[in-house]
Amino acid sequence: MKRAELDSAACAATFQALPPDLLLHILGLLSAQDLAAVSIQDTYVRQVASDRTLWEPLALARWPGADAERQYAGNWHRLYLVRAPLNHTFPLAADRVRAVTAAQQQRHAEQQQVQRGAGSRGESSAAAAGAGGQGGHSGRAASVAALPHLAFEDVMRQTFNAGLACSKDRAVRRTAEWRELKTDLTWWATQRPEVVVAFIRSTHEALAAGGRGGWSDTPWRRSAVAFLLDLGLLVGAHASVANRVASEARALDRAISAVQREASSAVAGPDGIPAEHWWFN
Template identity: 30%
Template sequence: MEEEQDCIMSLSDFPEPILFKVFRHLEGAELAKLCTQDRRLRVVAGEQTLWQALALDRWPNATACHHGGDWQQLYRTRARLPNTFTAGIDRLHQLTRQAAGKQQLRMNSDSLPGTAASSSPAGSPLRTNVYGFSQVPYTRIPHMLLDKVMENLFSLCAWSAGRSTARRNLFATSSSSSRDACSVNSSEQAAAAASEMRLVRQDMAWWLSSKPEAVLQYVRRSSSMLDDWDMWGSGFSAWPEVVWRRSALQFLADLQLGPQEGVCPSVTERLQRELAHLDDCIRSVDAESTDLPTPTRPQGLPAKHWWYSLRGQLAGCAC
């Protein structure tokens, strides 16, 4: 009987190559539990290659650069967040890498993520050279990539704002016993979102430091959209797009990127001047129009996004 007990092996007694083969088939939660066992299992289960494979299988475009290259920390952080949020962060980073030349762009209209060849982006018509081969140099222009970046920035920040408002409302209406659990879960998710938003800060700092003219041109194009008046249709037809673009720019300004992130103060000053001009254009349109298309206001959007309140002839407060 004693001999049989001596022959019993624990999981930590197996050779590391065998443990690696077994651990490669485990889910993240199961692998995390092994990290709480004895020291040997914690070392093997904490191997970065295992967590990198798990993370890339769940988030194919993920990068651990904002977690110091720690894939285990990235997985634990992202497991608390919805996939739509993490997908938006990955797409924003992918577009920034393309603009920085760190990812190869195919010379056609579907080189932009999420853009099919049959539906090329507006303003980027297909060109053909003398040999008849398709070539679209417009796909390499930074402002085209920045348009997609700002769309993702708006979605990410609007989600964060809505989540904060929902958390406050739930905390105010829930019982004292459930408040503690709600507060813990919400705090963990808020911390996870803030950790992931560090990558967004790095990317937007790159745009302001390396491609400031593209950002300023984005503001100017937003202003020029308000020059389009459709007298036979809905008036200022571009109004809904200008509204969310202005909010995206406000989210960018709220990041407060400066010299510590490599952004020159003169760039932020120019950005503020361009935003002030855009606000003047928005107020002018509000004063001239009697009926503005009502865009859907994202839940939890801060009150300083006053342009969502305008309905024509200064119906909303612009202060």
Template identity: 30%
Template sequence: MAESAFLSQPKEAPSLQCERRCLLTSLPNEILREICRHLKAGDLARLCVQDTQLYELAGERDLWQPFCVAKWQQCDTPGSLLMSPAIYNDNWRALYSARMSMPPGLPICVDKLHALQLSAAATQSGTIVQRLFTESMQALFSIGLAVNQDKTLKASRDYKLCLASLIWWLRTHPEVIIAYVRQTNAALQEYDMWSSGFVNWAQIPSRRSAIAFLQAAACSAQPWEHASLLQRLEIDVGHLDYSIRSVEEESENLGVRIPAGVPAAHWWFWLSGRVTSTRSC
């Protein structure tokens, strides 16, 4: 039964509701658990609010874990969803409830960010670490857009897990972060006079925004600890911004689509009015 249909039904008389609850709670717990295993997540959630006994039974870990794994486990990212239950004290029902109120892609990006951190911690290859950080910045870009649209997400446990992953990168791989900024600058300046001009421009605005989100995260979490890195970042980001403005002066076509959630301060998405926006007026 669809949840909207359930909510639109008239409420039953209290005596009838009580009678039905009594019929359920009179069953042995083993049978109730078996019934719960065949329910969908929405039906299981509604069962939780019927009775204290049902609340406890319907909240057991082995009932909610499959729903969470099916919805957020990423087959292409080993280690995803490993840490998230811990930030909810291994309460899979709480995890499911909290994440269902978030933008659909946000939990996946948070899990991916943390899984990439775990992979980076397990390798000694600088090349692999750099690649993993690049993927992490792609996830951070999506997270930053979601949080910019809904500032209340900053209070969520998932966002705190995101910050923990970013702080790990800041502490353990500052050179990788600097290299990412410089690689972005180098990619920006690749020019093909016979085809599309600045061939990598399409990816530059999102990379620049991810850098801005990383800087903001560093400033919000013990900035004194990362003061040296932030100063170095500011210098290299200044060089990158200079290159972006130079490209604006030289290019006739810098059109990129602006995803929802881009902060107005991220000026690189709105260069010279030659940007195609998906936003409605």
């Protein structure tokens, strides 16, 4: 038997002699890489090394928004092993989209519940309630109405990041995070289509008004829209919604083309945008 095999066998025998609590404590002192290497020694060590108390802090240190309960049935070891080889940006972007979307889903559900309650009380009660403090109420309403648009701005920024990561690492398409990202973006496309349309419209309006001076955010915003459309998420939306999104996207493309024609030199997107998402040069 070779020296390396003897050392490995001796190490395994030593670990097997330790009670689970002590072995768990020792394994907790290791890095993720060392922990993964040790866990293949034998069945006993592998079982102890899969404990969530070892992998949950390691995963959260690397991906603060990770949630193994939701994505991997509570298996933090599995989550770490799946995510570690991926482009680092993708899990971070997908986690952020999930957090923002979940908050908006809850807000949307609460607003619908309030609207149903207001309808059941009748118009007279609603009119009486609106008679006092109308100015303050309208200000709060305007603030709340703006929140979904700000949230979707964040979602689309992360969608852009996810799209870039996907173009560099196709393995992300086989993950639970990828499926969850598609589900979240589908919710926006089907439940808040007016926000999706407004995002695209605001992009081409800013570009049309500012010309090349309004260019700075256009590349990532247009690339995010392309990624959204590439996923085919509007298939489940109403035909009128899909038509509105397509119409706004065409208007944005016309505004981009106008800036390109007027520019004395080529106006390009930042490095890294997939060629299929940036065809304006």
